[in-house]
Amino acid sequence: MTDPTRRNVLRGAAAITATGALVGAGAGAAPAQAASTAPRRFPFLEGAFEPVTEELTAFDLPVTGRIPRELNGRYLRNGPNVLGLEDPRAHHWMLGDGMVHGVRLREGRAEWYRNRWVRSSQVAKKLGEPYPGPVPPDDFPCNTHVIPHRGRILALQESGPLPYELDDELNTVGTYDFRGTLRGPLTAHTKFDVQADELHAIAYYPTWDHVRHLVVGPAGEVVRTTRIPVADAPMIHDFALTENHVVILDMPVTFDPAGAERGDLVPYVWNDRHPARVGVLPRKGGPVRWFEVDPVYYSHTLNAYEEGPHIVVDMTNFDAPFLVAGNGSGGPHTAGTPRLDRWTIDLRHGRVRTRTLDDRPQEFPRVNEALVSRRHRYGYSAAAAEMSLAYQAVDGTPPDGAFANALIKHDLLRGTSEVHRLPAYAAASEAVFVPSDPCDGRAAEDDGYAIAYVHNPDRGASDLVILAAQDFTGEPVARIHLPGRVPLGFHGSWIPDA
Numbered sequence: 001m002t003d004p005t006r007r008n009v010l011r012g013a014a015a016i017t018a019t020g021a022l023v024g025a026g027a028g029a030a031p032a033q034a035a036s037t038a039p040r041r042f043p044f045l046e047g048a049f050e051p052v053t054e055e056l057t058a059f060d061l062p063v064t065g066r067i068p069r070e071l072n073g074r075y076l077r078n079g080p081n082v083l084g085l086e087d088p089r090a091h092h093w094m095l096g097d098g099m100v101h102g103v104r105l106r107e108g109r110a111e112w113y114r115n116r117w118v119r120s121s122q123v124a125k126k127l128g129e130p131y132p133g134p135v136p137p138d139d140f141p142c143n144t145h146v147i148p149h150r151g152r153i154l155a156l157q158e159s160g161p162l163p164y165e166l167d168d169e170l171n172t173v174g175t176y177d178f179r180g181t182l183r184g185p186l187t188a189h190t191k192f193d194v195q196a197d198e199l200h201a202i203a204y205y206p207t208w209d210h211v212r213h214l215v216v217g218p219a220g221e222v223v224r225t226t227r228i229p230v231a232d233a234p235m236i237h238d239f240a241l242t243e244n245h246v247v248i249l250d251m252p253v254t255f256d257p258a259g260a261e262r263g264d265l266v267p268y269v270w271n272d273r274h275p276a277r278v279g280v281l282p283r284k285g286g287p288v289r290w291f292e293v294d295p296v297y298y299s300h301t302l303n304a305y306e307e308g309p310h311i312v313v314d315m316t317n318f319d320a321p322f323l324v325a326g327n328g329s330g331g332p333h334t335a336g337t338p339r340l341d342r343w344t345i346d347l348r349h350g351r352v353r354t355r356t357l358d359d360r361p362q363e364f365p366r367v368n369e370a371l372v373s374r375r376h377r378y379g380y381s382a383a384a385a386e387m388s389l390a391y392q393a394v395d396g397t398p399p400d401g402a403f404a405n406a407l408i409k410h411d412l413l414r415g416t417s418e419v420h421r422l423p424a425y426a427a428a429s430e431a432v433f434v435p436s437d438p439c440d441g442r443a444a445e446d447d448g449y450a451i452a453y454v455h456n457p458d459r460g461a462s463d464l465v466i467l468a469a470q471d472f473t474g475e476p477v478a479r480i481h482l483p484g485r486v487p488l489g490f491h492g493s494w495i496p497d498a
């Protein structure tokens with residue numbers, strides 16, 4: 001494979017690392033019959049998606065309400081924020097350079113807000129800055145997630161690039177390879193099992209004939225790698241973890257070598273010949289058991305747990321087909337907006353039962369992180385009207401416009417939900433749960449706060465909104481007013497003070 005082709009492959013792989021991270025994601029160009037008269041739209045470069053052009057630093061942020069004094073730490077969120085775009089026709093939303101937005105809370109004060117581009121070699125060049133040291137293979141400004149891990153802050157990508165480490169003020173330190181033990185890609189969606197003290201990942205790469213299950217142990221090094229043979233080089237954006245198993249979601253979005261040779265921005269396609277299936281791998285080792293399912297495109301898992309001989313996986317799904325490349329207006333096409341589903345894998349009888357828990361358009365499902373791989377009751381998701389309105393169906397039908405902005409709390413035991421409704425144009429990003437006291441093992445699962453960046457249309461800027469999880473529909477406990485916009489993006493984490 002020639003170097004230019006390899007670059008196209010890797011660029012395409014980076015582009016789809018967050019393909020699942022959409023609410024009704026899709027291209028929003030006008031229908032074909034109107035193309036000659038209607039202006040060309042690039043919805044993922046406009047409105048709530050419009051990239052910001054400056055790095056800001058602000059101190060002592062104004063607050064409406066009162067910040068809970070127990071919230072001491074940083075809330076960080078990553079997302080694509082293209083830098084120096086010359087031609088929007090040659091851009092895909094998920095190709096944007098990663099930018100991390102952060103707010104530092106301490107003792108009831110919002111000490112600062114910062115937003116910083118992840119300084120990969122190409123971002124450093126665009127900014128006219130030196131890049132320290134040699135350029136790593138598959139270098140990319142990780143734009144999908146940002147997590148804490150053993151005192152470090154890591155910006156994550158999948159399918160090639162190494163994580164980038166950031167310092168406490170969001171400056172880029174450099175790439176991080178887990179003390180030289182990470183050989184190859186990681187993922188944007190790691191799972192940390194608090195009780196086992198392990199970080200898990202499913203890694204894929206466009207030229208591999210397998211995917212890899214990676215385990216990072218308590219010393220911060222990769223201690224186990226398991227290769228799992230797969231056909232067609234599927235895109236595996238997320239996975240699920242239980243106390244004893246790893247759940248691998250092998251769906252019909254696969255690498256397209258011909259597209260890579262052509263230089264397609266996103267050389268991944270919906271592949272009807274690739275069977276949809278779910279794999280269950282024992283965490284202690286052993287063969288993978290595969291279960292056939294009807295084709296869908298999953299985007300993100302909320303959580304998973306074991307219930308006797310069953311594995312329960314809660315997740316957001318799109319109807320098939322899911323066309324990653326879209327039609328050139330900045331995002332993919334799907335057959336419908338994502339919904340919250342539950343898949344129950346019956347290990348005894350070898351089948352998977354699926355049902356919809358909530359069919360409202362929603363994305364970015366999150367859980368109390370202390371319960372990753374264990375049974376959960378509550379989940380939190382986001383609905384952003386502007387994301388839904390950017391969607392265009394596979395058949396070219398535009399959306400009906402009946403979408404709203406909201407944050408949703410699901411009670412999966414009772415089968416109910418609470419909706420914190422937001423005003424028109426108040427686009428909401430992912431909501432992350434923060435416990436009131438992470439050291440209190442007797443606290444209720446929802447004893448804490450849901451925090452999210454929300455656009456404030458009256459100010460033309462964003463707020464960090466803090467909701468009491470046990471009073472979810474009530475007024476926010478606090479609204480922290482930021483000096484600029486936080487564009488709709490992907491995933492984030494609460495990083496408590498040590």
